Amino acid sequence: MIYADYNGSAPICDDVKDYLIERLKKDGPYANPNAIHYLGSKTLMGMENARSICSKVLGADYNQVIFNSGATEGISHVFHSCLDNAQELGIKAVIVSGIEHSAVINSAKAYANKGVETKILPTLNTGIIDLSALESWLADYGKELGLVAIMAANNETGIIQPYEKVAELCNKHDVPFLCDTTQYIGKTIFNFKKSGADYAVTSGHKFGALTGAGILLAKDPTSLRPLIIGGGQEKGHRGGTQNYIGNETLAVALKNFEKNLDKIEALNSKRLEFEAALTEKFPEVVIIGKESPRLASTTYVSFPGIHGQAVQIELESQDIFVTTSSACSDNEPVTSKVLKAMGVTDEVGRGVVRISLGLCSPLEYYDEILDALTKAYEKLGKIKSY
Ligand SMILES: Cc1ncc(COP(=O)(O)O)c(C=O)c1O
Known part of the structure; x- marks a missing residue:
């Protein structure tokens, strides 16, 4: 049997399988990572160690890593943070490309009722987004733009986008840039700080970790407005008891990626x-x-x-x-x-x-x-x- 649908979902990688078998055999830690007793702090330490590993592999600061359920949640979180108060901020448009995943395109369209127009950036026949159109839209709309969301690599074609150049243009015009790195992370080297993006997202199931665990990277986490309020977990950015075992597998899978570069x-x-x-x-x-x-x-x-x-x-x-x-x-x-x-x-x-x-x-x-x-x-x- 040959499984050739990794862009849909990758199999759990061997290192993660071994890790999970050992992890489940051991007597914990299974306490709630937010509990103040010793067992809770043991779980927390494991999860925070995973955050530290993820931050190093992805070229981000430790506090820039927010664990969540995956890319769709991360994308929704960023759109919510940038566009929920669009009317008060005078935001009139958002730019996404025509080759984005539906998680991005539909998130953009969901803000039409707040007066935010979705501008679909053209794509060249090469499958690469039209950077000159982006440049002129950034200049034309300026402060009326709430967000630019462009992927690093396309899920269907595998075509890699000039995301560093997109970041440069967005930074120049002071417009937040969400880079959808769901197909990029774990397949090729990604460095969040060097990318210049304000936000990046991924899902563990795309690179051998457990499904239901993912990462949102935020240059300035204080710019985020929680999508899930809950009990203030993840420093208030994402309520709900963390999926700590899933989050641990993100670190194991990313280390496995580094080992196989x-x-x-x-x-x-x-x-x-x-x-x-x-x-x-x-x-x-x-x-x-x-x-x-x-x-x-x-x-x-x-x-x-x-x-x-x-x-x-x-x-x-x-x-x-x-x-x-x-x-x-x-x-x-x-x-x-x-x-x-x-x-x-x-x-x-x-x-x-x-x-x-x-x-x-x-x-x-x-x-x-x-x-x-x-x-x-x-x-x-x-x-x-x-
Ligand atoms: C480019 C891209 N963005 C976002 C997503 C959404 O990921 P998930 O369904 O894991 O939330 C996918 C999934 O295929 C994707 O390929």
């Missing part, structure tokens, strides 16, 4: 080799974002005329699990909004499948996927579906 380059070369071999066999195949910087282990490939879903099912019958971007309505697979924003035609858009592996995936997986895709394309190519 040398694998990124090998994975990247093998992926490029795989893509080259595939396009040599099938010249009509399109690799989305081929000319753009991409994550080491994401390939988004289309054979125009063969439905992505048919390819996905065919691969699944060979025990290989990939995904497509196609949302279906009335059995009419459609081109994803990300691909539409990049100007990809329906002919190409309907044929895509996403192959996403992880840092520790064996390189030979690419050879097996190549064989399986070859079989699938040869078979399905005879009865082209659209």
Whole structure:
């Protein structure tokens, strides 16, 4: 079996599994980390140690790390902090790109009732956001902008965005910048301070930690307004008893990432080799974002005329699990909004499948996927579906 949907959710990594087995075998600490007795302080120490590790791996200060349930919560928290009092602050617009995850786009749109317009930044055909449009919108709207939210890497295409440049422009115009690093952290090196972003978010399940645990990084945590009020946990930024075991796994998984940094380059070369071999066999195949910087282990490939879903099912019958971007309505697979924003035609858009592996995936997986895709394309190519 080959699991190739890491961008959807990565398997729990071996170091985290070992950690959890040992952790659960031990007699605690299981006390509430907010309890004042000795056992509570033991749990707290474990969790704070995890915060310290996460801050070091992510290039942030210890107090800039806020544990939460994941990226969607982090994104909602930042939008709430920047836009909840939009009317009092005279905020009239927010900028997001057209390739953002729905957690970002829908959060932006939710503030329409507070008079905040969602401005969708155009994307170039390369899959990279239009920086010159951003620059002129920042200049035009200035202080009326409540937030700019742009991702570091796209979940479908793996295309890496010029987020440091975005931060520079936002800082120049004094507009807060949320960098959605959900697909970036744990796949490549990210340094929060160097990025220049005001906020960054991630989910543990994308890099081998437990699902339901995540991180919000905030340059100035006092700029946050709590989304969940509760009993003042996480220094008042996020109420509710912390998911301390989940938070501990974030640190274990990030350390595991650091330990395996040398694998990124090998994975990247093998992926490029795989893509080259595939396009040599099938010249009509399109690799989305081929000319753009991409994550080491994401390939988004289309054979125009063969439905992505048919390819996905065919691969699944060979025990290989990939995904497509196609949302279906009335059995009419459609081109994803990300691909539409990049100007990809329906002919190409309907044929895509996403192959996403992880840092520790064996390189030979690419050879097996190549064989399986070859079989699938040869078979399905005879009865082209659209
Ligand atoms: C770029 C990006 N942002 C945000 C999210 C939301 O993450 P979660 O569902 O873990 O909250 C995802 C999930 O796929 C993502 O890929």
